[in-house]
Amino acid sequence: MSQMLALVxxxxxxxxxxxxxxxxxxxxxxxxxxxxxxxxxxxxxxxxEIVSVAGIPPVVATMLMYLLITNMGxxxxxxxxxxxxxxxxxxxxxxxxxxxxxxxxxTFIYGFETIVVAIPPLVGxxxxxxxxxxxxxxxxxxxxxxxxxxIYVMQGFAGYPLTSIMLKKEGKRxxxxxxxxxxxxxxxxEAAAEVAASVExxxxxxxLFKKLPEKYNTEYFKFFRLALVSFLAYLVSTLLAPIVSIxxxxxxxxxxxxxxxxxxxxxxxxxxxxxxxxxxMGLMLFVFDGLKQxxxxxxxxxxxxxxxxxxxxxxxxxxxxxxxxxxxxxSKEMAFAVSLTALYGFPADYIIxxxxxxSLTIDEKEKEMLTSRMLPPMLVGGFITVTIVSVIxxxxxxxxx
Numbered sequence: 001m002s003q004m005l006a007l008v009x010x011x012x013x014x015x016x017x018x019x020x021x022x023x024x025x026x027x028x029x030x031x032x033x034x035x036x037x038x039x040x041x042x043x044x045x046x047x048x049e050i051v052s053v054a055g056i057p058p059v060v061a062t063m064l065m066y067l068l069i070t071n072m073g074x075x076x077x078x079x080x081x082x083x084x085x086x087x088x089x090x091x092x093x094x095x096x097x098x099x100x101x102x103x104x105x106x107t108f109i110y111g112f113e114t115i116v117v118a119i120p121p122l123v124g125x126x127x128x129x130x131x132x133x134x135x136x137x138x139x140x141x142x143x144x145x146x147x148x149x150x151i152y153v154m155q156g157f158a159g160y161p162l163t164s165i166m167l168k169k170e171g172k173r174x175x176x177x178x179x180x181x182x183x184x185x186x187x188x189x190e191a192a193a194e195v196a197a198s199v200e201x202x203x204x205x206x207x208l209f210k211k212l213p214e215k216y217n218t219e220y221f222k223f224f225r226l227a228l229v230s231f232l233a234y235l236v237s238t239l240l241a242p243i244v245s246i247x248x249x250x251x252x253x254x255x256x257x258x259x260x261x262x263x264x265x266x267x268x269x270x271x272x273x274x275x276x277x278x279x280x281m282g283l284m285l286f287v288f289d290g291l292k293q294x295x296x297x298x299x300x301x302x303x304x305x306x307x308x309x310x311x312x313x314x315x316x317x318x319x320x321x322x323x324x325x326x327x328x329x330x331s332k333e334m335a336f337a338v339s340l341t342a343l344y345g346f347p348a349d350y351i352i353x354x355x356x357x358x359s360l361t362i363d364e365k366e367k368e369m370l371t372s373r374m375l376p377p378m379l380v381g382g383f384i385t386v387t388i389v390s391v392i393x394x395x396x397x398x399x400x401x
Contacts, residue, residue, distance in 0.1 A: 001047055001050065001053060003053055003054060003055060006047075006050050006051075006053040006054035007054040007055060009041075009046075009050065009054075010050060010051060010054050010285055010288075011281070013034050013037045013038060013041070013288075014030070014034055014281060014284065014285075016033060016034070016037060017029075017030035017031065017032075017033040017034035017037070018030045020033045021033070021355050021359075022359075025359040028161065028164075029160045029161060029163070029164045029351075029352050029355060030351070030355060031156065031160050031284075031344075031348050031351060031352065032156075032157065032160040032161055034284070034288060035156060035157065035160075035288060035291060036157075038288040038291045039291050039294065042291055042292045042294070043295070043296055046292075048292045049292075051285045051286060051288070051289040052289075054285065056282045056285045056286055056289075058286065060282060061282060061283055061285075061286030061289075064279045064282045064283045064286075065249065065283055066227075066230040066233075066234070066248070066249070066252055067226055067227065067230060067270060067275075067279055068270065068276075068279050068280065068283060068346075068347060069230075069249050069252040069253055069256070069346065070226055070229050070230045070233065070252045070253070070255060070256040070259075070265075071226065071256065071268065071269055071270035071271075071276070071279075072253060072256060072346070072350065072379055073252065073253045073254065073255065073256015073257040073258075073259070073260065074256050074257070074259070074260040074265050074266065074267045074268055074269055075267065075268065075371075075375060075376070075379070076253075076256075076257045076260075076376055076379070076380075077257065077260070077261055078257060078258070078261050084376060084377060084380045086328045086330055086377075087338055087376075087377040087380045087381050087384070088380065088381075088384050089324055089328060090321055090324045090325060090328065090330060090335045090338050090339060090381070091338055091339060091341070091342070091380075091381040091384040091385050091389075092384065092389065093320045093321055093323065093324035093339070094317040094320055094321040094324075094336075094338070094339025094340075094342060094385070095123050095317075095339075095342060095385060095389055095393075096320050097316035097317045097318070097319055097320025097321065097339070098119060098122060098123055098313040098316045098317050098342070099119060099316075100316055100320070101312050101313065101315060101316030101319075102115045102118065102119055102122075102309060102312055102313055102316065103115060105312055106118075106308065106309055106312050109308060110305045110308060110309065112400075113136075113139075113141060113144060113400075113401060114144060114147070114305050114309070115309070116132075116397050116400045116401060117132050117135075117136050117141070117144045117147055117148050117397075117401070118147070118148075118151055118305070118309040118313075119313075119393060119397060120132050120148075120390050120393045120394035120397050120398075121148050121149075121151045121152040121155070121390075121394075122151055122152075122155055122309065122310065122313050122342070122343070123313075123342040123343075123385055123386070123389060123390045123393065124152075124342070124345075124385065124386050124389070124390020124393070124394065128152075128390040128393065128394035129148050129149055129151070129152035131394035131395065131398055132148040132394055132397065132398060133145045133146075133148040133149050134398075135398035135401050136148060136401060138401075139401040141401065143301060143302065146298055146301070146302065147302045147305065147306070149293050149294075150293070150294050150298060150299065150302055150306060151306055151309065151310070152290070153290050153291055153293060153294045154294065154306060154310070155310055155343045155344070156343055156344040156348065158310050158311075158314055158343060159340050159341075159342075159343030159344045159348075160344065160348065160352065162314070162336075162340055163337050163340045163341075163344075163349075163352050164352055164355070164356060166333045166334070166336050166337040166340070167333070167337050167352065167353060167356040167374060167378075168356050168359070168360065169333045170331055170333040170334045170337065170374065171356055171357065171360045171370050171374065172360065173331065173333070174369070174370060174373055174374075175360060175361060175366060175370070178366060178369055179366075206263050206264070206265075206266055207262065207263025208262065208263045208264050209263070219273045219274060219275075222266075222269050222270075222272060222273040223273055223275070225259075225264060225265055225269070226265065226269050226270065226273070229252075229255050229256060229259045229264070229265060230252055230255075232255055233248050233249075233251035233252040233254070233255040234248045234251075234252075236248075236251055236255075237251050249346075249383075250383055253379070253383055280347060280351070283347050284347065284351070287347070287348070314340075314343075317336070317339045317340065317342070318336055318339070320339075321335040321336050321338065321339035322335060322336065334374070334377065337378065337381075338377050338378065338381035339381070339385075341378060341381040341382035341385055341386065342381075342382075342385035342386060342390070344382075344386075345382040345383070345385065345386030346379065346382050346383065346386070348382075349378045349379060349381070349382040350375070350378070350379065352378075353371075353374055353375050353378045354371075354375075356374075357370045357371060357374065
């Protein structure tokens with residue numbers, strides 16, 4: 001298959017997913033439709049390396065992830081990050097719910113080893129899935145080695161639609177209060193006027209480059225600053241490695257926040273460099289590239305424990321996040337949505353949230369209000385669960401095999 005034909009096919013799939021999301025007003029997320037189409041493609045006529053052939057090999061996807069996550073950091077402020085402590089507690093509660101129910105119920109149905117292999121990939125990304133897959137392989141558990149990869153690949157099918165439903169309910173609730181002129185949500189005393197004021201004051205400002213003529217702030221200068229901040233995050237992660245293991249992607253988010261706060265990066269710098277759409281497309285293609293490992297025979301072999309562990313895990317996640325949300329005075333919809341980020345992480349959390357916001361309103365002020373309320377907890381939740389906690393769990397659980 002030629003490069004351009006491969007590119008046309010994979011972009012067409014993303015387009016179909018996008019159109020379905022628009023047509024259904026985000027009740028059916030684009031990621032869900034695209035994932036189904038990719039799966040059908042891999043089971044029929046797609047070459048296994050269609051994404052790489054189209055021009056997005058792993059090394060390019062990694063570069064795009066660095067830039068995108070740093071760019072995501074410019075959407076937050078240090079103040080907002082400190083305010084997300086409730087999000088962190090809720091995200092951890094959701095993971096605790098998965099662990100509690102799977103060990104409490106799942107162990108008796110599927111066996112101890114299956115549950116041990118299932119939990120880290122279920123609450124995380126590719127790193128934790130690979131750790132458990134390799135651990136199962138070394139323990140002579142061939143089917144469980146495959147199971148670890150497939151549960152990582154398939155968990156999004158449960159997470160995508162559930163998240164979309166929860167966020168739509170939360171968004172409608174916030175819009176109703178905003179339109180009434182009262183944003184006084186239980187536990188959040190801010191009035192609508194304060195929210196509007198904070199949105200107005202959030203205009204981008206390059207404090208460190210005040211005297212630089214705007215004509216010199218070219219796309220390349222924006223790219224250079226974004227790449228430099230991403231590199232610094234990678235460098236710090238490398239330097240800290242002998243002492244403590246911190247994902248460079250977590251540091252990218254933090255460094256993006258700091259760079260925006262001190263005026264080194266403007267808000268949404270990648271969008272201003274006219275590259276955000278392409279970067280997100282490339283990263284999403286790489287995410288769907290993981291579906292090539294899920295063959296029909298593999299799915300038939302592990303379908304029973306796969307469906308069972310995901311269902312039990314999601315129920316545990318809902319119960320514990322609901323309790324945490326009740327205690328912290330966060331709506332049950334937002335609490336559950338934050339917990340569900342464990343099933344997919346970035347960039348799916350960003351895409352689903354934005355699709356829902358676009359489906360709820362066309363007013364720019366309302367979109368900004370919804371974005372300021374819904375996107376930060378979704379991003380922070382995804383990084384806590386997928387990038388940090390899941391890797392720690394994998395390192396602990398793999399010793400049980």
